[in-house]
Amino acid sequence: MRKTLACAAATLAACALTATPTHAAALKAAGTGWKLTTQLGVTSISPSKTYTITFATETMRKRYTPLLTPAVAQINSAGVHLKLGGVEPVNPSKCGPAGHIQITELYRPMGRAGFSQGMPCPNPPKGVGIGGIVAYDSEYWTGYKIETYKLRNTIVHEPLHALGLDHPNQRDATGTEIPYACVATSYGNTPIMCSPNGGYKTTTNMGKLTGYDLNGLKALIANARAQGIK
Template sequence: MAALAATFSLVGGPTHAAALTTAGVGWKLTTQLGVTSASPSKTYTITFATETLRKRYTPLLGPAVAQVNAAGLHLKLGGVEPVNPAKCGPAYHVQITELYRPLGRAGFSQGMPCPNPPKGLGIGGIVAYDSEYWTGYPIATYKLRNTVVHEPLHVLGLDHPNADLNRDGKLADYECVATSYGNTPIMCSPNGGYKTTATMGKLTGYDTNGLRALLANARAQGIR
């Protein structure tokens, strides 16, 4: 499971506003944290707080990293570096650590971009996975794999695309657009994505459309 909230000490006032495309069918950008675009030329690097975490998560992230690159955003798996959950690390780093219930709820993890970057250009951020996943917390394998990918996508600039589809005035859990096969975006809250062994942990077309929008917004501002 996953959630986007301001429990890290990273959030300031909004500094960016522009007439950019920030939402579409099955995707939404993290405009509430001031991120509306991603660099078309810089490489974002996923790093890990410990070697144990690097070995644990690298195999789970690999297929999605390939999809992110295929969508046009440059992303690679890196090594180990210190992670301070209270502040952003080096620019263009997606830092990964584990905390016990980072959102105060069992099974919920968190990913946050560094807030309010200049021109809305995402520069990385921090992921804190719930350490309970590896100590007996009852989570289905497909939900774990999808959550592992869901959180770094928050850091890159994607938000939950939940929508009031039934028009009851509320954004409910799992209330997201779905394919004809019933697959919701991996960014759906609290957990979306594919459910089969062959496809779990992979982005849907909705999610890759969101990544392409981040890049298109950058180019629209002259960011290369």
């Protein structure tokens, strides 16, 4: 389970920065099964620069690298240049080096058992994402009961937030996100970015992006190219 892109107390304090999506108006921000984090000023992703996932500890690197590897291959197939890197210090209150998606673990980063958090660095120049931070709930590894497919999907869901994808959920009349209310394939599979638990449920496909999610990544690249960014 997860809920992201909200300001959790003492966690990812960069979320408190004013987000002014000045580049969103002329660019495509949403489509069937995908949505971009324009509320944090992210509308695009570099078509040429390489983004690197790093980890706060060697234990985390060994834990998450094999779980993220299949999704990283899919992300690259969509045109994003993403690689799995090594270990570096992570300060959950601020973004790290440009181009890095930093992964750490915190106890209930969203204040609720089982919920993790991921977000891009807000207001990057020209709306082109420069990385972000992911904080997984440390309880996943200390006895918290969670279905394997939910865990695997969550592990991929959060870095996608850091790249610039938001929840594609439908909203009610007040603008509030409706849980689980996402488009689905004919087989009933919702986008992995659907909140609180989207993605494939089978052992074979859990942790993989759906076509909806890949279209969102392609939109991030298309928006960059529309601005003349190479």
